[in-house]
Amino acid sequence: MSDVEYRRATAAQGGLLVVSGVESVAFGDRVRVRDHQGRTRNGQVILAAEQETLIQVFEGTDDIDLENTWVRFLDQPLVLTVSPALLGRVFNGIGEPRDGRPPIVEGEQRNVNGSAINPAARNYPREFIQTGVSTIDGLNSLTRGQKLPIFSASGLPHNRLAAQIVRQARLPGEAGNFAIVFAAMGVSYADARFFEESFADSGVLGNVVMFVNHADDPPVERLALPRVALTAAEYLAFDLDRHVLVVMTDMTNYSEALREVATAKGDVPARKGYPGYLYSDLSEIYERSGRIRDRHGSVTMVPVVTMPSDDITHPIPDLTGYITEGQIVLSRELYNQGVYPPVDIAPSLSRLMKDGIGKDDTREDHPRVANQLYALYAKAQEARNLASIIGAEELSQRDQRYLEFATEFDKHFVGQGEDENRSIIETLNIAWELLSRFPRDALTRVSETDLAHYYRGGDEAA
Amino acid sequence: MSEARVGRIIEINGPILRINLAGARNGEQVRIGSLDIVGEIIALEGDIAIVQAYESTEGLRPGETVNGLGRPLTVELGPGLLQGIFDGMQRPLTEIARVAGDNIPRGLAIDSLDRKREWTFLPCDGLEPGDTIGVGELLGTVQETETIEHRIMVPPNVQGELIDLAHVGEYTLEDTIAQIRDKNDQVHKLKLYHRWPVRIPRPYSRRDHGVEPLITGQRILDTFFPLLKGGKGAVPGPFGAGKTMVQQQVARWSNADIVIYVGCGERGNEMVDVLESFPQLQDPNTGRGMMERTLLVANTSNMPVVAREASVYVGMTIAEYFRDQGHDVVMLADSTSRWAEALREVAGRLGHMPVEEGYPAYLGSRLAAVYERAGRVQTLAGERGSVTLIGAVSPPGGDFSEPVTSHTKEIIQTFWALSKELADARHYPSVDWVDSFSQDVSIAAGWWAENINGHWDKRREEALGLLARDAELSRIVNLVGPEALSHEQQWELEGAALIKEAVLQQSALDDVDSYCSPRKQFELLELVMQVFDRGKKLIELGAPVQELAEHPLMARIRRAKSTWRSDETDDLAEFATEVYETLAALHSEYASSQEAAS
Numbered sequence A: 001m002s003d004v005e006y007r008r009a010t011a012a013q014g015g016l017l018v019v020s021g022v023e024s025v026a027f028g029d030r031v032r033v034r035d036h037q038g039r040t041r042n043g044q045v046i047l048a049a050e051q052e053t054l055i056q057v058f059e060g061t062d063d064i065d066l067e068n069t070w071v072r073f074l075d076q077p078l079v080l081t082v083s084p085a086l087l088g089r090v091f092n093g094i095g096e097p098r099d100g101r102p103p104i105v106e107g108e109q110r111n112v113n114g115s116a117i118n119p120a121a122r123n124y125p126r127e128f129i130q131t132g133v134s135t136i137d138g139l140n141s142l143t144r145g146q147k148l149p150i151f152s153a154s155g156l157p158h159n160r161l162a163a164q165i166v167r168q169a170r171l172p173g174e175a176g177n178f179a180i181v182f183a184a185m186g187v188s189y190a191d192a193r194f195f196e197e198s199f200a201d202s203g204v205l206g207n208v209v210m211f212v213n214h215a216d217d218p219p220v221e222r223l224a225l226p227r228v229a230l231t232a233a234e235y236l237a238f239d240l241d242r243h244v245l246v247v248m249t250d251m252t253n254y255s256e257a258l259r260e261v262a263t264a265k266g267d268v269p270a271r272k273g274y275p276g277y278l279y280s281d282l283s284e285i286y287e288r289s290g291r292i293r294d295r296h297g298s299v300t301m302v303p304v305v306t307m308p309s310d311d312i313t314h315p316i317p318d319l320t321g322y323i324t325e326g327q328i329v330l331s332r333e334l335y336n337q338g339v340y341p342p343v344d345i346a347p348s349l350s351r352l353m354k355d356g357i358g359k360d361d362t363r364e365d366h367p368r369v370a371n372q373l374y375a376l377y378a379k380a381q382e383a384r385n386l387a388s389i390i391g392a393e394e395l396s397q398r399d400q401r402y403l404e405f406a407t408e409f410d411k412h413f414v415g416q417g418e419d420e421n422r423s424i425i426e427t428l429n430i431a432w433e434l435l436s437r438f439p440r441d442a443l444t445r446v447s448e449t450d451l452a453h454y455y456r457g458g459d460e461a462a
Numbered sequence B: 001m002s003e004a005r006v007g008r009i010i011e012i013n014g015p016i017l018r019i020n021l022a023g024a025r026n027g028e029q030v031r032i033g034s035l036d037i038v039g040e041i042i043a044l045e046g047d048i049a050i051v052q053a054y055e056s057t058e059g060l061r062p063g064e065t066v067n068g069l070g071r072p073l074t075v076e077l078g079p080g081l082l083q084g085i086f087d088g089m090q091r092p093l094t095e096i097a098r099v100a101g102d103n104i105p106r107g108l109a110i111d112s113l114d115r116k117r118e119w120t121f122l123p124c125d126g127l128e129p130g131d132t133i134g135v136g137e138l139l140g141t142v143q144e145t146e147t148i149e150h151r152i153m154v155p156p157n158v159q160g161e162l163i164d165l166a167h168v169g170e171y172t173l174e175d176t177i178a179q180i181r182d183k184n185d186q187v188h189k190l191k192l193y194h195r196w197p198v199r200i201p202r203p204y205s206r207r208d209h210g211v212e213p214l215i216t217g218q219r220i221l222d223t224f225f226p227l228l229k230g231g232k233g234a235v236p237g238p239f240g241a242g243k244t245m246v247q248q249q250v251a252r253w254s255n256a257d258i259v260i261y262v263g264c265g266e267r268g269n270e271m272v273d274v275l276e277s278f279p280q281l282q283d284p285n286t287g288r289g290m291m292e293r294t295l296l297v298a299n300t301s302n303m304p305v306v307a308r309e310a311s312v313y314v315g316m317t318i319a320e321y322f323r324d325q326g327h328d329v330v331m332l333a334d335s336t337s338r339w340a341e342a343l344r345e346v347a348g349r350l351g352h353m354p355v356e357e358g359y360p361a362y363l364g365s366r367l368a369a370v371y372e373r374a375g376r377v378q379t380l381a382g383e384r385g386s387v388t389l390i391g392a393v394s395p396p397g398g399d400f401s402e403p404v405t406s407h408t409k410e411i412i413q414t415f416w417a418l419s420k421e422l423a424d425a426r427h428y429p430s431v432d433w434v435d436s437f438s439q440d441v442s443i444a445a446g447w448w449a450e451n452i453n454g455h456w457d458k459r460r461e462e463a464l465g466l467l468a469r470d471a472e473l474s475r476i477v478n479l480v481g482p483e484a485l486s487h488e489q490q491w492e493l494e495g496a497a498l499i500k501e502a503v504l505q506q507s508a509l510d511d512v513d514s515y516c517s518p519r520k521q522f523e524l525l526e527l528v529m530q531v532f533d534r535g536k537k538l539i540e541l542g543a544p545v546q547e548l549a550e551h552p553l554m555a556r557i558r559r560a561k562s563t564w565r566s567d568e569t570d571d572l573a574e575f576a577t578e579v580y581e582t583l584a585a586l587h588s589e590y591a592s593s594q595e596a597a598s
């Protein structure tokens, strides 16, 4: 069948092409489209009926004319050829080289959609990854196999933070490096170059596979890109036993492309024009992270989501938060105060932290210290609100102490250099310096033993 | 229903197919194409049947064959359910991992329950051939796990004369353990298991009122917003607020006989968490392994959408089956929003008119029908059993006015509303005491009065009252500053803070406090309320609020929940006495200095 070209396009709109009267086309199969200029485009069957086939064209349907369009059904789903040669290469959203080097031909072809990991085959992620960033390691730890997105907004330094994580991430006490899968959807040339240079500077390029779709590349291709990238990641992790860190930026561009196609298809919108299946669609991507029993490697995911109009309740961050295992939220307010990385700890969360930290993993006081810092920070926020109404000088002594704590916390704990790689012990020590500003009795979340070991406050604190 | 028939695919639109199948019936199961994918007929339009596929339809082509199986989606009910993990169609996931590896393949035909395993069947005393046997009647038992006796019953659709009953011995699921001749002279060979269609509620003889609370070991739930055994509850909350934690805590610690945990469109790792952690835990009520009474239905978010819709019915049917054995069952559904979204997805592809946020008009009635299957009943065999259903709700943007939350709110009796503000402040469980409610406090009060303390009701009211005052006073403070408050009012703020920290907050991760017995719950509440009352008198006598609030005792009161376990309430009582004595001493100090002053 794949040799036959059909000239039966009957409609084209919004990245979708309708072909009539071709029988028995498989749902999900790949399609090659030749347009009137002889240029080839790639597509996928998204509705297969006896009379009509609907094709999603990755390069879009601009400039298509129905008379002179030839469609060839390739009789196979979208696949990626996997081999160790993936490392060090750059591809587009459907896995074609964009580094000027020849395509990978030797290797197994894998359906990029994968199939769901059997939950009974998973291992719970428990191994603490030290990123060297205090707000992450100390308060929202990342573990191997976790999916922990960065919620950001335009103009905030999410790329710098993601790059810092890539540079610094390691398992305490383990030498091996992460393999990096970099999935860029609709990113600017400047951002793509920033990452490339950052990988090059830290000498990891040979450990990176990049899948890049620029802002001016076809949006429909963004729908395939993360699936292709994750096929590579899964191969590296579960076939080659590598620990893989997947950085995906920007999931907002991905979701917007999905909305575009959904609208063209006439799908019923749920919120803000996004289709009802956005949740399931994003899950198919995010849930590909994890650890699998009896496999040595792992897929850890750090997706970047820019929140449209800084709104965390927007469907894209909202649904992402409902799927991922926490989120690191960046704040414009902190950024404007010159704090880097501007991580707002209150809405930030790591759900897998509980099993990755403590006595055998980081330090025994770690869970309680995190808890205590959060409790104090929450009180400090109340004091800040109050101060903005009645003025700081009107605050009670107790509230003033909270206020000072918050200032120091933002400066010394949250704030750190872009090249500052703090060990978890350093992070915890900074935490104790801050805690020691309070009298012992105010620290009810840490244990008496913790206080005996680490508390440095004196009489002046009381 | 008719026997197997063959039809043909006409159109494939994601998980929805249009097929041509003679004699197709709504609800009928089909097997689709060369991949043998499982599907279900959900609508008929003339010659065309519309099918929802429970597995990915990728690679299917129009023209491929479809086999009508002539029966609806059913589950297998019998020994071997417990401790298992099944997918949304009740396929055993551990077994699938064994035969098929790390990922779930399509079209796998596999029995839900192990056919090879032998179980020791113990027939009921006194049953003799010739006896008349009614529907749902008990034939014998199998000790499925050390704690759970699996009762083998006549299926709800069989009755007649007992011809033959197996002796004590080892039997596999396919062995015949009894034969019954019905009034049409048809002989039914009964096995240790039977099948039941998931969309048809299992019959019972009568519905009963709830009489006692489900004890979950969580203070904010048991003491403040109780849920009855056989009740319907919902846990709505934005992402990360703690819905899953609440559900897992209930699964861990509640005094149910059987726990059915349905992961519906949520994370794979959460399922593993249960699978890995439960076997390490002990049931505080029986001392046995927690997993022995638990089973999981997992249709994670990356699994096919429509199987999510089925998973809730699969879980519910299994829950009813254990209820029919006279057990108190708790079913947790995390998350009913994902179930509703699956419904929406299918409705959208069927072209049903969307009414709110893309949901079809029948969302409310479908939700109600699911919750309606919960309840406390008298079983066909005359026993008492119950299914308590607790559904998590995941409102988009945390907005409780959205369709799923608002419909759910009308159906349930207990509403545990989780708050983003509390969660962000790491106040866990983040159950909001203003938005949450329980309609069954008075029934629960009877239980607490009888079993724990007659003052439960009063103390609960007082605590909630103080929390309400706190909200009011905080508003004033935020307008004009704390100086505007009287000393008594400032003490009320301190009292509320104490309730929040010493009573309401309860970390699931704290070994000592993760489970809190009703006795400990009451003792803690009593302690805090006593401190508040006594402190109030001290303030009236002129004691400075600050001095009381920062008294070293307060730190110890805040730590009390994590200091003494549920079986150490004597020590807690001793500590309370010490607190009261200290306060009494302060009292006489201030009383005498006031006397001296006047």
Ligand SMILES: Nc1ncnc2c1ncn2[C@@H]1O[C@H](COP(=O)(O)OP(=O)(O)OP(=O)(O)O)[C@@H](O)[C@H]1O
Binding pocket: A321, A322, A323, A349, A350, A351, A352, A354, B237, B238, B239, B240, B241, B242, B243, B244, B245, B246, B266, B394, B428, B429, B430, B506, B507, B508, B509
């Ligand atoms: N009772 C609790 N004790 C301690 N920590 C808790 C508690 N409840 C929630 N948490 C913390 O909050 C995190 C998020 O909770 P959980 O996963 O239950 O949220 P959720 O409401 O189910 O979110 P989602 O809708 O995204 O699934 C947990 O990983 C844990 O860190």
Ligand SMILES: [Mg+2]
Binding pocket: B243, B244, B245, B266, B334
């Ligand atoms: Mg959850």
